[in-house]
Amino acid sequence: MLTKKQLDLLEFIHKRLQVDGVPPSFDEMKVALDLRSKSGIHRLITALEERGFIRRLAHRARAIEIVKLPESLGGESTVGFQPRIIEGDRPDAPRPANTEPVAVHAMELPVMGRIAAGVPIEAISHVSSHVSVPGAMVSGTSEHYALEVKGDSMIEAGINDGDIVVIRESAAADNGDIVVALVEDQEATLKRFFRRGNAIALEAANPAYETRVFPEEKVRVQGRLVGLIRTY
Structure with missing residues (x-):
């Protein structure tokens, strides 16, 4: 209710x-x-x-x-969303003959500490743990790693404090990408990337935080967001 x-x-x-x-x-x-x-x-x-x-x-x-x-x-009907129905293995619905369970490929990624979704924190440089992610999330030839989010500056992008974000290593980004940015080789932060002439704007997805603008030589992209893991 x-x-x-x-x-x-x-x-x-x-x-x-x-x-x-x-x-x-x-x-x-x-x-x-x-x-x-x-x-x-x-x-x-x-x-x-x-x-x-x-x-x-x-x-x-x-x-x-x-x-x-x-x-x-207007009722309990769904709006703009139709769930995909997956048949269960109830006793009265046996699995058809000649079928096998579908294996879900998973990969272990290193969790490289915490990343600031708020005020930038010290750059990430060590492995704190590992997390298992679906293989489809990390397809391709690039290296991937994970980070624990600290702060609420990206909540309107669906990224909450405590979430684990999956990052594909990359030194380049397109406008609007959510990236791990290294600022002045000292601070690491998770923000939306925009190029403005010879400057780089790092924009939060929370109106409580101001957009920060730096000369392009002060910002190095460390990777792009490709997935998110949330536990309850």
């Missing part, structure tokens, strides 16, 4: 998606619900996501998709 504020926010997002095709910003949500800070909106968004009514799409700012609506807003 949703609280009144959660229901009001879900209805507001739903109406904006129907009218404009894009979700409202956190500032617009704050005004619509008459809240004094965006932290209240973050809590409501998280609650709606945990209850399965919305989902935030990774790698895109302001990307919110409504998965289902409560009865008061």
